Amino acid sequence: AQSVTQLDSQVPVFEEAPVELRCNYSSSVSVYLFWYVQYPNQGLQLLLKYLSGSTLVESINGFEAEFNKSQTSFHLRKPSVHISDTAEYFCAVSRMNRDDKIIFGKGTRLHILP
C-alpha cells in the first residue's frame, strides 16, 4: 500500500521569502506524485504532477517539485512567495499505470507573513 507523509502541519514564511514544503512517500511499486492546493473555502486544485520523464516539474504560478526516488521525496518549493499563496497544500500518490485511487497526505498550511 502507498502512504504519504507531510511532516509540517504549518509553515510560516515572510512574503517574498523562499519556501519548501516537505513530502515523503512510501510504496513498493512505482508511483505518480501530485501536489494539490486548497484555498480557503474552495475545493482542491491540482498544482503540479510527476508522471514520468524529467524529475523536476513546475506549475504556472512559480512552484516546482522534484521527484527524488532514492529519498522517496517530492518536496514543493517556491523561490519567492506571495500573500496569495496562503493555502493548504496536499501531497498525494497513486500507483503508476493504474487507474487507481489517489492517497493524500494530511496537508501543510502555508502562512504568509507580511
Next chain:
Amino acid sequence: EAGVVQSPRYKIIEKKQPVAFWCNPISGHNTLYWYRQNLGQGPELLIRYENEEAVDDSQLPKDRFSAERLKGVDSTLKIQPAELGDSAVYLCASSSLNSPLHFGNGTRLTVT
C-alpha cells in the same frame, strides 16, 4: 469546461437524521470519487466509481453510508442516520484516462 458541481454547499442536521449530497462530474469523466475530509486532515477515499460500477468501496461505512451513480453520470452520497463524527467536508471528484483528478468545492456537513 464546467467543473465538478456539488450541492448543497453547507448542511447542518441533528444527529440521527438522514442527509444526502449530490455531485455532477465533468462531462466525459468516467471515474467519480467521493472523499471525506476531516478538519486538519487530507481527503480520504470513501468510494470510487467507474461509470456506474462501484469499483472500490472498501472505506465506505456500509452500515450507514450508501452511494449510487445511476446512468454513470451524477452521483449521490447518503448518510442515514448521521452521527456527530460524520461532521466533515464531503468532496466529489472526477477524472478520465487522460485527465487528472478534478474536485468540486465540497459539502460541509455539521451534525449537532
